[in-house]
Amino acid sequence: MAVDRFPVEASHIMMFARSVGDDNQIYYDADYAKGTEPGTVIAPPTFAQASAQFDPDYFLRPKIGQPWFGSGGSPTGIKKESSGGGGGGGGGLHAEQHFEYHRHLKPGDVLTATNLPGKTWEKEGKRSGKLVFSETVTEYRDQNGELVITARGVGVRTERPVDQ
Template identity: 30%
Template sequence: MTPEETKAFEEKIRAYVGLENGPPKRGNDDVNESMIRHWAEVMGDELTTYTNAEAAAATSKEGIIAPPAMLQAWSMEGYPMAANPAQDIQRQLHNVFDAHGYTGVLGTNTSTEFFRDLRPGDQVTAHTIIDTISEQKATARGIGYFIETVTSFTDQNGEDVGRQVFRVLKFIPADGANDSAGADAADNTPAAPTRIPSPRGHDNGWWWKACDEGKVLIQRCQSCDTLRHPPRPMCGECQSIEWDSIESTLDGEIFSFTTLHYPKIPGYDYPNTVGVISLSEGTRLVANIVDIDYEKVKIGMKVKGTVEQVDEKTMLPVFRVV
């Protein structure tokens, strides 16, 4: 873009700052014990204040509460957004970015505050605004802008129950140069976009290295032999920090799954079926389920995994129904 074009573009996107994303949206369902139980089961959270009314009544909570992390879930759109999402203000803003070559999108971070526990019968309403748009930034993913939205959550009495700040990066993919990035499209063939690279740190780098070598390892406590995944420094059973690992056979069954249709992030195939797989060793793993129509995927299906190269840079376990 020329300086004049950049100025005009930035004036256009900054006109969205301060706008409400749409009317306040009340969740389709009130806070209820069934959804709390499903959440706790999938997350493997055994805290009795979420699922056991009698035990919860004997605690300082004095009854069932919803896991705080469910706050946003009570007002999310659900499956309709995959087929025909409403063109709210945020999607209109993203369309402006897309039209100017900023086709990449990456959720970078979120911060959430919880003001009180939610209980069965509470009604949650979300109020979202476009809060800020950064100056143009040069990032590892490409040149782009950070967009922050702020969502306030209120209950049936209009009282605040939580607040969430969500930050995304809209960028021109660095490996998909175009005129907006200053490249000549006639002389450059954009490279195929790759998946978002895995975050590798001190506690999980060894797991990803094994994956690069075609193996899926499961961390094992050396004190009590408890298996655990994802990797972490301390055993949740005996608090030992001594561990080794075993190699998984990648035999398992589908414990839960979802199929992603939208938004379509470069580097991924859609529909994108992602499953929580119960491995025969006793731990669970999140991975893609491939080579099957997503409408035919069922909980309880037996699956077999292999570690495969899913793009130029990434090896990942994927599972097929057997």
């Protein structure tokens, strides 16, 4: 995701750590963190994904005043049938995610995220028909322009919902 300004904040790190069931106090307690090897609160390894919060165009967040495809009075808020991708729900499924850490994030960092073009490929799936994969490489840079995390995500659109 492309983001102009992703401020890394302690309360966001705390909420993120809670959500992944991680009770390591380095994510919650600045005093405790002083006694750890990093010497400061840091972010959990997958925290960069929360840059979605700061992407103004992120399509999996309801936007004020705009239709949303989740249920309300009816099963979806979008009137017309969504096009293709039975696995749908807008954007298909997440197939792979890779992170390379040049350093770990900490509160006070202000990041930018830039997308580089990635590959696209197709495959025939046993459980969901034709699969279309697309890759995105995202470079996260800090307030000094230093590369801090390189992320590579692979999304997949399925022809129909994955057989269970």
